[in-house]
Amino acid sequence: MTLSAHVEPAISFRDLTLGYDRHPAVHHIDVEVVRGELLAIVGPNGAGKSTLLKGIMGELKPLGGSLKLDGLNKRDIAYLPQQIEIDRSFPISVFDCVAMGLWRKIGAWRGLDERGKRDVARALATVGLVDLASRPVGALSGGQFQRVLFARLLLQDASLILLDEPFRAVDTKTIADLIALILHWHGEGRTVLAALHDLDQVRAHFPTTLLIAREVVAWGETHKVLTPANLAKARQLVEAFDEHAEICARDEGEGRQERRPA
Amino acid sequence: MIDPVTQPFVEFAFMRRALVGCLALSLGAPPIGVFLMLRRMSLMGDAMSHAILPGAAIGYLLAGLSLFAMSLGGFAAGLAVALAAGLVARSTVLREDASLAAFYLVSLALGVLIVSVRGSNVDLLHVLFGTVLALDDAALYLVASITTVSLAVLAVIYRPLVLECFDPHFLRSASALSSPTHLMFLVLVVLNLVSGFQALGTLMAVGIMLLPAVTARFWAEDVSGLILVAVGSAFAASLTGLLVSYYANVPTGPAIILLCGISYLFSLLFGLKSGLIWGLLPRKHLEA
Numbered sequence: 001m002t003l004s005a006h007v008e009p010a011i012s013f014r015d016l017t018l019g020y021d022r023h024p025a026v027h028h029i030d031v032e033v034v035r036g037e038l039l040a041i042v043g044p045n046g047a048g049k050s051t052l053l054k055g056i057m058g059e060l061k062p063l064g065g066s067l068k069l070d071g072l073n074k075r076d077i078a079y080l081p082q083q084i085e086i087d088r089s090f091p092i093s094v095f096d097c098v099a100m101g102l103w104r105k106i107g108a109w110r111g112l113d114e115r116g117k118r119d120v121a122r123a124l125a126t127v128g129l130v131d132l133a134s135r136p137v138g139a140l141s142g143g144q145f146q147r148v149l150f151a152r153l154l155l156q157d158a159s160l161i162l163l164d165e166p167f168r169a170v171d172t173k174t175i176a177d178l179i180a181l182i183l184h185w186h187g188e189g190r191t192v193l194a195a196l197h198d199l200d201q202v203r204a205h206f207p208t209t210l211l212i213a214r215e216v217v218a219w220g221e222t223h224k225v226l227t228p229a230n231l232a233k234a235r236q237l238v239e240a241f242d243e244h245a246e247i248c249a250r251d252e253g254e255g256r257q258e259r260r261p262a
Numbered sequence: 263m264i265d266p267v268t269q270p271f272v273e274f275a276f277m278r279r280a281l282v283g284c285l286a287l288s289l290g291a292p293p294i295g296v297f298l299m300l301r302r303m304s305l306m307g308d309a310m311s312h313a314i315l316p317g318a319a320i321g322y323l324l325a326g327l328s329l330f331a332m333s334l335g336g337f338a339a340g341l342a343v344a345l346a347a348g349l350v351a352r353s354t355v356l357r358e359d360a361s362l363a364a365f366y367l368v369s370l371a372l373g374v375l376i377v378s379v380r381g382s383n384v385d386l387l388h389v390l391f392g393t394v395l396a397l398d399d400a401a402l403y404l405v406a407s408i409t410t411v412s413l414a415v416l417a418v419i420y421r422p423l424v425l426e427c428f429d430p431h432f433l434r435s436a437s438a439l440s441s442p443t444h445l446m447f448l449v450l451v452v453l454n455l456v457s458g459f460q461a462l463g464t465l466m467a468v469g470i471m472l473l474p475a476v477t478a479r480f481w482a483e484d485v486s487g488l489i490l491v492a493v494g495s496a497f498a499a500s501l502t503g504l505l506v507s508y509y510a511n512v513p514t515g516p517a518i519i520l521l522c523g524i525s526y527l528f529s530l531l532f533g534l535k536s537g538l539i540w541g542l543l544p545r546k547h548l549e550a
Contacts, residue, residue: 057435079435090300090428091484100425103436108421136483156436 010035010072010160010191011056015065017248018048018055024063025051026214027248033193035159038186040206040222041195044238047213049195050082053162056193069160075104078158080149082165082195088138094148095133098123101155123151128177143174150178161185163194167201179205199226213237270508276395280504280514283397283405283461287470288496290409291454293416293489295475297447300427300485304476306359307468309366311455313343315373315464323376329400333456336464340452343369348448394461394504394514401460408457412450419443424485462515470496473522480533495525 009032017027026048033039041049054060055067057079069077099112099120106112112120124130127147132140140148146166153161163182167175183205185192196202202209202222209222213234218225270277298307317339318332325331343365350365351358397405416423422443425433434440458467478491503518510517531539 074435077435081431084429085431086429087300087427091479091482091488092424092428093484096484097428100429100432100436103425108437108439109418152432 012068017064036189040202040209043212077160078156079162098151101152123154127151143170160191279397284500286406286409290412291471292474292492292496295471296488299475311464311468312370313366314340319376336456344448405457466515469519477526477529480529
């Protein structure tokens with residue numbers, strides 16, 4: 001169990017509320033993620049999984065509470081969003097696309113040296129796309145393109161990796177390969193947070209799980225979190241987005257309960 | 263050796279000036295057009311070319327046919343519209359195309375109003391359709407300087423700009439260069455339009471920017487290839503356009519743009535990358 005008190009947290013959420021136009025998507029989150037943790041974030045649609053990851057990326061300002069990234073700045077985070085704005089018809093080769101992952105090393109102006117090229121080739125080999133290196137990205141299938149994005153993540157060499165539904169529309173063989181890659185990252189001591197919906201995948205590969213439904217339902221070791229009771233509770237908790245919602249009562253001086261890991 | 267191709271340029275200084283001006287323009291503007299196309303902002307070039315009109319008109323009214331005043335005015339007006347549109351797009355629900363349309367229409371109306379109230383229609387035509395055969399030294403220096411600056415800046419922002427077109431989310435998450443890159447690019451668009459309007463007029467400046475770029479899409483498969491093909495086809499259209507206008511005694515600006523248009527139509531049909539003709543031919547598919 002990685003949640004022991006003496007380990008420094010990599011990310012700490014303190015009573016964190018995130019949302020859009022004052023309507024919270026997730027609220028009052030009190031969770032700590034320790035360095036090297038492999039954490040699955042699960043919950044029904046609309047539970048706030050993507051919102052939480054966006055909050056970590058700094059794309060959303062907290063509506064309340066705080067979010068601390070201990071010693072990590074934006075450049076240490078690699079993020080695979082769910083809604084990718086990538087223009088797949090853009091005339092760029094698979095190789096060049098993956099090479100973008102080296103941005104931290106080469107930035108906007110430095111050239112790609114021999115070592116960089118070898119690194120790109122190795123990343124392509126890891127995801128099994130060596131043969132397609134010179135193809136334009138528009139020629140790839142959905143699963144192949146997801147492998148390209150993982151190769152790029154690989155080169156980003158980030159200590160915190162955020163994956164938002166990384167296995168959508170991907171076949172089982174590809175999922176198995178990508179999960180192997182995630183476990184490899186975990187083995188290297190990187191912190192990985194993945195928003196997922198397939199509970200069997202989570203049970204099989206993720207040591208810890210955060211179950212949310214606009215608030216924390218359960219958090220801790222996966223087998224203690226993903227119980228039928230917790231899952232039923234999560235389904236009930238996802239209320240409709242209320243246009244005329246009152247100001248959240250929990251902010252009005254009501255004593256909050258400390259939520260502890262399961 | 264004097265043949266039909268070189269004779270007009272050997273004989274007439276104004277033809278040599280026009281050629282130099284058009285070639286400089288063909289070096290600077292098409293690469294900008296390539297990025298406009300890749301960002302799906304092709305029509306923005308058109309809108310911006312209208313937006314620079316009131317600035318140029320005000321410059322004209324204040325200083326007469328002063329190159330410097332008209333260019334500066336055009337640049338200021340174009341940049342103001344581009345920045346206002348960008349600002350509105352980033353801070354309200356309006357998308358960039360909609361807010362740009364709003365600003366450029368206002369700007370165009372203002373420009374036409376200023377020109378017609380104070381000048382004659384001949385002046386308006388002059389501003390709108392350019393004077394490629396009457397480029398003086400100052401105009402040549404201006405066009406050449408803008409091309410030089412444009413290529414240098416493009417080289418500096420090339421990588422972030424490619425990323426901004428391909429995967430803006432990634433650029434935003436990896437570096438702080440997203441907004442500065444977008445801003446520099448807008449400045450380049452306006453600069454090249456101002457440069458083009460010296461030679462071809464506001465309405466056609468955008469033609470030399472975009473037609474070669476969309477032509478190139480049928481021949482090249484990566485960004486650097488697109489830029490090379492676009493510049494090459496703009497060179498060819500400029501040279502032939504000048505010759506056609508010389509021998510057939512037709513206006514030069516429209517001749518150049520029409521030749522760009524012809525090479526676009528040719529590429530649309532016969533281009534190696536997804537030219538229409540290949541879809542009609544029965545060809546066996548490859549092994550892999």
